[in-house]
Amino acid sequence: MSRWISLFLIFAVLIAAPALSAAGADGYYHWSASRLFWFMVISDTHIGTSGSQDTDYLEWAVTEARQVINPLFIVNAGDLTDSTDGGLIPNGPYQDEWDRYRGILHAAGIDASFYYDIPGNHDAYNDAGFAYYLANSIQGQAEGTCQHSWSRQFDFGSYHFLAVNTAGNDGASFSIWPWDNYGDHAGLDAVELSFIDSELSQHPDSELTLIFGHHPLDAHYTTVTDTGLTYGRGAFLDLVDQYGVSLYGFGHTHEYSENFYYDHLEQGVLYLNFASLGKSDHHHYAIMAVDGNGLSVVPAEAETWPVVVITAPIDQALGDDPNPLAYAVPAGHANPIRALIFDSGSIKQVQFRVDDTGEWQDMSQVGSSPVWQGFWNASGYPAGFHTIYVRATGSETASDSIRTLVNPSLFIGDGDRDGDVDGKDLSVFTADFEPEVVVDMAGAYGKVN
Numbered sequence: 001m002s003r004w005i006s007l008f009l010i011f012a013v014l015i016a017a018p019a020l021s022a023a024g025a026d027g028y029y030h031w032s033a034s035r036l037f038w039f040m041v042i043s044d045t046h047i048g049t050s051g052s053q054d055t056d057y058l059e060w061a062v063t064e065a066r067q068v069i070n071p072l073f074i075v076n077a078g079d080l081t082d083s084t085d086g087g088l089i090p091n092g093p094y095q096d097e098w099d100r101y102r103g104i105l106h107a108a109g110i111d112a113s114f115y116y117d118i119p120g121n122h123d124a125y126n127d128a129g130f131a132y133y134l135a136n137s138i139q140g141q142a143e144g145t146c147q148h149s150w151s152r153q154f155d156f157g158s159y160h161f162l163a164v165n166t167a168g169n170d171g172a173s174f175s176i177w178p179w180d181n182y183g184d185h186a187g188l189d190a191v192e193l194s195f196i197d198s199e200l201s202q203h204p205d206s207e208l209t210l211i212f213g214h215h216p217l218d219a220h221y222t223t224v225t226d227t228g229l230t231y232g233r234g235a236f237l238d239l240v241d242q243y244g245v246s247l248y249g250f251g252h253t254h255e256y257s258e259n260f261y262y263d264h265l266e267q268g269v270l271y272l273n274f275a276s277l278g279k280s281d282h283h284h285y286a287i288m289a290v291d292g293n294g295l296s297v298v299p300a301e302a303e304t305w306p307v308v309v310i311t312a313p314i315d316q317a318l319g320d321d322p323n324p325l326a327y328a329v330p331a332g333h334a335n336p337i338r339a340l341i342f343d344s345g346s347i348k349q350v351q352f353r354v355d356d357t358g359e360w361q362d363m364s365q366v367g368s369s370p371v372w373q374g375f376w377n378a379s380g381y382p383a384g385f386h387t388i389y390v391r392a393t394g395s396e397t398a399s400d401s402i403r404t405l406v407n408p409s410l411f412i413g414d415g416d417r418d419g420d421v422d423g424k425d426l427s428v429f430t431a432d433f434e435p436e437v438v439v440d441m442a443g444a445y446g447k448v449n
Contacts, residue, residue, distance in 0.1 A: 038289035043077035043251025044276030048097030054278035078120025078214030098136035112142035120214035128171025157207035188232030256283035258319035306343035308400040315402035328407035343394035
């Protein structure tokens with residue numbers, strides 16, 4: 001079962017109101033795919049490690065996977081190289097590893113407008129000034145910096161992204177002694193924090209702000225050997241709260257997980273840990289999609305098709321835990337069920353069903369896009385939790401599933417912008433298209449024209 005999550009804050013439990021994302025933008029269950037985009041995240045490519053998974057999977061990610069998925073961009077969350085020259089101890093840097101990393105990307109036509117790579121601890125050992133990263137990485141070579149900011153604009157809003165350098169900048173050598181954090185003195189110094197503050201302040205109108213780094217915010221995240229930020233953590237969390245950041249995504253542990261991080265935060269932040277493209281035995285990369293300001297995430301296996309990503313409605317689960325940002329759906333006659341289907345071959349059939357006893361129903365492709373959509377008559381379903389399954393048959397058969405929460409008391413909007421409050425559409429959408437009641441965030445009621 002794949003994992004995915006949304007960026008919605010519950011305005012009130014089971015009341016007739018849309019969700020509010022952690023970044024302050026209003027979330028909405030939209031009747032069409034017109035407010036949907038997606039991108040890829042890879043991490044811990046570890047070029048130079050023993051074996052060939054590192055180079056084989058990176059080449060696949062930026063060639064076949066890029067062509068099939070057609071992401072808006074790719075993020076690489078650090079440990080670009082292994083710094084071991086095929087050995088066990090990271091005692092580099094080694095220019096040969098960087099040459100192989102850069103060569104794969106250049107051969108695929110990758111440039112700094114599309115690929116955002118940041119350093120990890122393996123890229124920082126014995127290199128206090130990040131000279132190898134700056135001379136050889138895509139972003140370092142193009143921008144001459146170790147942190148990067150970019151945005152994407154659509155007619156439905158602007159979205160801001162930050163890649164921050166959590167690797168220690170002291171050039172320490174790797175150490176086997178855990179009380180020295182293995183030489184991994186991760187953190188964010190005053191200059192790095194100033195850059196983050198400045199970039200966040202320049203994007204006050206972003207619908208969502210997503211930040212990517214290499215390290216978890218705390219040590220011992222998945223095991224006692226995990227290292228985390230040793231300085232700058234408090235100041236960084238202050239910025240996350242101040243600017244309503246919606247996500248902090250990171251690599252480092254070589255494990256995939258989804259959580260919600262509350263420590264020293266007023267509202268919390270989505271906390272995603274990406275596995276390793278170069279070393280993990282599964283969950284090699286992730287596809288992330290934004291659908292009506294809801295963020296879905298599915299980890300996937302390299303060189304395996306198809307991949308299915310349900311983007312609407314919103315999953316009530318965050319990994320194995322309840323998702324505090326999820327919203328309920330109305331008991332409408334035609335609730336949209338929307339999914340992205342990616343395959344290197346042709347797609348023969350896409351279907352959905354609701355609960356284990358439901359019948360499989362066909363979904364239709366939206367134009368020539370990878371988006372498929374069906375409509376669920378939820379009017380006869382009892383209030384409470386239900387499971388939605390989507391399966392696609394192409395090169396093989398693959399599926400995704402989510403849990404949704406039906407609330408018959410939700411009001412239904414007609415899908416236009418007439419119910420705007422301060423320029424934001426606060427309708428809960430279905431495909432019924434009948435004028436109904438819209439509820440704004442203050443609880444005021446108004447008719448949709």
